[in-house]
Amino acid sequence: MTSINQKPSNFVEIENQFILRMPTIKSDNGVLRPHPATALLRELLSETKTNEELSVDPLKDRLFIELNPDTRKGRVKFDNEIFEARLVDLPCILESLKTTDKKVFYKSADICQMLICRTKDDPFSNSDNEKEKEKNQSEFKKFQWSHGLAPPLKNVRRKRFRKTAKKKYIDYAEIEK
């Protein structure tokens, strides 16, 4: 953004917001379910709301994020578990809005990316077939998440976004810069 040299009083830091998606694991019957860490994390966070005696952050020295925005790779450490993570672009514009009365809402920020965690031994990724597929994907497409967060926006890129009719050959490398 181009802006004039802001005086300190006028300068505000615009927050970055993103979604952290904790990993899923495959149960014995083959159904995907949230990793147990998810429930624990949620419990800890809800404590901050319910337990008035609490004065020390229950997350202190327990949850860590490591992120490299250039490679889009990262790690999430929760207690003794370390999850591999990848920063992907969400397909839909997602905004956060805050309210005091649930009637009027103020836009806080656009949320455009999601940090997806997975366990190291996630059976999902280990098939050779899939690795092969991934190799063939362009670096760009690899980080384009296909799904919105809400159920009806599953596969939204493919199913709900109308395709743009390109007029002529486009230099994609240029666009993706």
Next chain:
Amino acid sequence: VNHEQTVQNSTKHVSSSLVLNHSQCALDLHPQFFPTHLSVGKLRNFHRIPLRRFQPHEINSLINVNSLLRRFGKIEPKLEFPKSFTQQPQTVTEFNQIRSSSDLTASDNCHLILAEYSEQYPPLMMQPGMATRIRNYYKKKFSKDEGPQNGEYGELVYVSSSPFLGVLKPGENLLAFENSMFRAPIYRHKIPEQDFLVVKSKSFGYVIRGDIRNLFVVGQECPLIEVPGPNSKRSNSFLKDFLQAFLVRLFHESHEVPKRIKMEDVKKAFPTLPENSIRKRLKICADFKRINKLDANWWVLKDDIRLPTEEEVRGLISPEQCCAYYSMLAAEQRLKDAGYGEKNFWASDDDDEDNSKIDDEVKNAPWHTTRAYLDAIKGKCLLQINGVADPTGRGEGFSYVRQAIKNKDDDEKEREKEKEKEKEKEKLNDSVSSPQAQTKRTVTGTDADLRKLHLSQAKELLASYGVPEHEIKKLKRWEIIDVVRTMSTQKAKEGNGAGISKFARGNKFSQSDAHDKFKDECQRIFELQNRNLASEEYLSTDDSEDLEEDSDVD
């Protein structure tokens, strides 16, 4: 023009007495929230700007993530915005004390929701700091109906006629985002169990929230304002005002006496504007001076110029206008990237035939779709509904493209053709003299000829049909004639138009038929969208695809 009234009535919404106030930084058009210039990169990632502002020490090292507790020590049960946030300041002093942009943070204890737009490129998007309300539209089943029980979000509004393109059935409710730019149905969902919101800021590091559970899917927008076209009069004059507002604020920020600013700062903020036009603007209120040799060139405010106040600047341009302008820039960039030249950016409005020659992508541009939608609401045209501008690309959204209606010229041509036919028939009739020919009479030269109908007579006719006088006064001659024809046709169809049926033109493609079809299609898409976007079912019919897509994650 009967249908115009119907459309108008059906889209009239219950106006609220509450004024929707944006946060202070939006009202101020704070340059960080309302940039004066968007780079090509920013336009390509319009409202999809990746995470940024990483400090070197943040990269490739484990950073502790905190809960809200870390920041506040103790969490208050409920956060209230400071009054300044939601109320307009009463006095200038009050205004100066308010710097509420930090109130926009998500890392406090406020109630937060997420909104996910189902359109890839919604025609109008809010900038941070702008406000929207949620309304809960409800169609009563009976007069004492107390409304839906699921009213956690939004103010309840009883609808008699729908503010959407389709109508609600009695007992049905629909939530909607509503602000000064658009109205859009929203559908409540739960944020997936594994998903958390993380806020990253320089001041507070990483803060994670586990209490955000509500996710609203935003359906197709019903625009309430028009997006200006590239290089249109409207967008050029907006840019002028934007520059003006910027200059005034820049002068305000100068603490020198007399106040002075630098051309470089202006050029940096408006790199697309030629220096000439900036200079022209500045000359009105400032003099170019070399103050001292070190930092030479300044534009110094003239003595006799009174700088407009903040309030006056606010009146110059609104946050909504900025958003519309940004939307235009982003769409223009998309078209350029897709290989469309500047010459093709405009579809002609007047000549519907030309419409078909315009590229579909261009019809999709927000300056076309918003215009078409608003024209349709005003009753100036019908929309295609199914077609190229449907943002879903698969018939689940509305295509905001003007329907090519037979316009007056076409009518004339058709009439000419009919006349020819009549003449030919007359020739035949001369020889055969069939009585049937009498029924297919020509109107030309008779008192049924609409073109010869006097304006005063036409007005009387309309009055006799029960059209209110103030409505008639608004209409031009051709519009009045149009109403006479439509209503006569309708009356004739109903079989009670004894003396007036001579103005009925039943043998043409009837506008009211087209309108009925339009309404039906609107209703169908309206219901389809409501059903699809409200659905909680995580369709697993295409699991094979998912596998492929999911492999994106490693």
